[in-house]
Amino acid sequence: MTPARSSSAAGVYGLGSDIIRNLRKDFRVEFRSRFALNIAVSFAAIVTIAMSLTAGGAPFPAAVQSILLWTVIFFSAMNGLSHIFVREEDQATALFLRVSVTTDSIFISKSIFNQVFMMILLIVITPLFVFFLQVNVIHIAFFILSVAAGGIAIAAATTILAAMVAKAGGKGSLFTIISFPVLLPILWVSINSTTGALRQTAPSYDNPVFLLAFSGFISVISFLLFRSVWLED
């Protein structure tokens, strides 16, 4: 099956208007129920409070705090990022979407949605984590940059994986299973980066630069592959 209009025929203006239309629809549907956001934020809050409670105020070293932060972010993201595509399949709107708008506009709009979703998640999780786990952030601007760069990379890498999981019926923990190997380099570098922000020594900007470069690279690869995942024979 091919989309009703090709990207080249619709032109840049057509692509832009398709993206805005998709985004408007996605935000309206999501924030009407706030299902994915509620689940992801609630999960993050529960895990952070549980960690703080079980730790009983014991101070953790910078590396452990960083690992715990990214563990919370990873699992919270896994609870919500696949929803954007799984919902289309669950509500049987995927076929309508496939024939009414171009594949490129679908990928770009879903990517933007996931980036916004991830940023909202980070805005909630990070202060909560810093507050409950008594994290002493030395380099505040670098810490924000590290968390933001890691979040951008996670959202960029998982958008196409969410489409794959939706095609598989959104089964259970499949999204976490297939995302984990792809997200490992991101988590590895993000942990190093945020650890640097919690220490006295001047942090290296190599880590956030790597994360942003990785985001750009994986977004391009995902954009090229999306047609193979989204369109049906």
Next chain:
Amino acid sequence: MSIKTIALKSVYILMPATILLAFLWAPPAAILGDSSRIMYFHVPLAWVSILAFIVSGILSVAYLADKKGRFHGLVETSYNSAVIGFVFTILTVITGSIWAKISWGVFWNWDPRETSIVIVLIIYIAYFSLQGALAGNENRGRIGSSYLVIAMITLPFFAFLVPRIYPSLHPDPIINKDRTVHLDAAMLTTLLVAILSFSLLYAYILFLMKRITTLKKRIGDYHAAD
């Protein structure tokens, strides 16, 4: 008999030769002693684990690029290569753990090279989980291939970058900072023969699996026509 068949059948000579060379000809390593002989099996297994993954990834790219469907069976070969790679990765982990226990006193210590092979194992598991979840889906081949391409992006990071950046307890006999070979000539010869034998074994199993897939398809077509 074609060159391909001769090359594949040579595995019947090279595999026993590898075993003989590893246990009888190659000298024991200076500090590790006879336990070092596991290297002639562990290193080729690790090599084939990565080779099979790269072959799967390249075939996936070719399958996705082949819009006209000119090359049949690419996706099956890619899947078969991943199956072989998965088994070889498990064997790599097992032989590596045994060697680690003898050399370092523990079965596992998250050495960068141990980490990288576990990542490859997790990628294989994730790929098979996705393939299993997509059973019956007409786009199974394309989605699975797309996932392998995405997963392949992370491979250089863990298989080549991390083991060279972070300090490792692993010996680096061939690829190291000095760019010199730190192995005795007999040991190096045995290792190279072992790598060649295991690579041919991988190719031979892949060839046999392709024949099985073709036969299964023919039987399916026969029953469908019946």
